Amino acid sequence: MFGPVLVLILIFYAISSVRILRQYERGVLFVLGKFSGVRGPGLTLVFNPFQTMTRVSLRTVTMQIPSQKIITKDNVSIDIAAVAYYHISDPEKSVIAIENVYEAINQISQTTVRNVVGRFSLDQLLAQTGDINVQIKDVIDMHTEPWGTQVTAVEIKDIVLPENMQRAMAKEAEAERERRAKIVAAEGEFQAAVKLGEAADIITQHPVALQLRTLQTMAEIAVERNSTIIFPAQFMTTVREAVEALKTDAKSD
Secondary structure, three states: OOHHHHHHHHHHHHHHEEEEEOEEEEEEEEEEEEEEEEEOEEEEEEOOOOEEEEEEOOOOOOEEEEEEEEEEEOOOOOEEEEEEEEOOOOOOHHHHHOOOOOHHHHHHHHHHHHHHHOOOOOHHHHHHHHHHHHHHHHHHHHHHHHHOEEEEEEEEEEEEOOOHHHHHHHHHHHHHHHHHHHHHHHHHHHHHHHHHHHHHHHHHHHHHHHHHHHHHHHHHOOOOOOOOOOOHHHHHHHHHHHHHHHHOOOHHH
């Protein structure tokens, strides 16, 4: 009578001892409370109550670092939010050395963000975000390495400035754009003046060129057919002198 019942109990016990670990999971096994080893993915047996197993995921975890109020090196109060990426590299340490890996990394990340960012001025923070991200990652990774975890990246994703600082930066940007516009305009005037000087030198050497330029300008004005052009007597005299000079040059040739 007890034989079939015992067999059923053993079958039920064996079935309840079966554990299946996924490819990204590892099982930290304890025998009578003592660490026994790490089980890999696939089918494994855990005989309760003598053995217990804690599942550990090796996948990368995305952890939001809550917004932190930070005072920069130049005494500007800002709010910074970041995100950290980490994964467990040593399942044994992640179970034995620390009670809650996620919570521990979250707390150390908040503290590290405040400490590292506080060493930089606002301009440095905005211009050197990539370098600051690397520094934050290195500091966090140094603290979490004994816990069997590896921080792969930390990214500052949001920087909130006070409204008065935003207005000041907008005015500064506008002033910088006006400065550049004035420099460009001044460079254009300088180049135009240089070209006009060169043209004046050429006209000085060839007086007839000035008259030809005047005639060309009048021709452009006459295109509209609604303008009255008055020729000064001095201009006509100069034209006759220029024509006579051209005739004299032609005869001498």
